[in-house]
Amino acid sequence: MRYPGEPLNILHTIGLKELYPLIRISFVVDRHFKVERFKKAIMQCNKVVPELFSKYVLEDNSFVPVTDDLEGVLFIGLDPDIDSERWDLFADPQLRVYLNKTIDSYHIVIYLSHILTDGAGAKQFLYLLAKAYNIGKIDVVNHQDIDWLRQLLKEHPVKANPQVDHPTQPLTMPALMSDQGKRRRTLTFRLSKEETKQLHQAAHRQNVTLNDLFMAAFGQAVQRYSNTxxxxxACPTDMRQFIPNQEQLRIANHTSRYNIAVKSDLQQPFETVVAAVHQAMTKNKREFQCFQSIKELIGKYDHYTLNELQQIVETNYHVRSISYTNFGVIDSQRFAFTGCALTDFAMLGTYRQYPMFQVAVSTYNGQINLSFAMVGNDTAERMGRAVILTMHDLLCEYILKFK
Structure with a gap:
């Protein structure tokens, strides 16, 4: 059995030595959580999305099943940040789940292959998993086709512009003198529920989006360490928003990205940068700029070799050293387990080797999370923490100014 992939699966097959394509989700559930019920839920999800228990075959962009049980999928009593280093998407399942029991709770970490799905698809997987746990059996079809996207590209013709994806003044973080003590690390800093509420209100009053605020805050925080x-x-965007029937289950890669480059003087007020980001993003959305990054890949997919397609990705969707992603709101009503309290939720991108760095923003249960996953030493982690704390300071400054 072989499940064919779609063109956008190839987006995350480049730069594998620098960046292994993973999505990491972690949370804690209380002692009322039923492990056997959870195991059955994972099995149910595989019936809907058989690629989850499959390896990825790069040569022909397909998925081939490697197991029909939880062997190689569910791991109990192991440190996920250490054990997941041996995960091979080209030989192992595209899903990996770690479960660790404490006295009164279970700590769960879920990894999903970014080759198989994007952040929005990962959220849909979480909802599917919770539904399978809560009702026992799920009867739904997963859709991965991109016919709708091909039609959109015809309706909104854009010209690919590699210069947009390769900025002349990229953001950077400073290199460190030593790599000693380098390991996988994750960190999440949460805005309080009150801060989250107030930030929503301030954004609304100033007619900007939360995403504008996050991008401006992240950009300025990193700019403090950059000579620019x-x-x-680059701002990833979920293209499912353009599909007429958005209710379909789509655990797939349907992401493109907007690219912005705005002038920023660290002496100017933060709200000036926010306004510039908002203006740039509004223009990009109006012009469907996001289609630039995937147009050539989709147009040439049926006629070009894998190596040529990967080069097209490098030209239009390359891996940036400094990266931003916003997973948006994870619905706490849909991602919940019956009879259990769920806390400490965090959703991250892959582990980036410092000085590469990514901030991942997500919102769960009324709180904004600012997170990162990195490979680095204690000093690198402090640098990452400093960026996130600076973001928090800038956002709180915005709240105070526009209360």
């Missing part, structure tokens, strides 16, 4: 007067960032 510009904030150049």
């Amino acid at each position: 007067d510009e904030i150049a960032l």
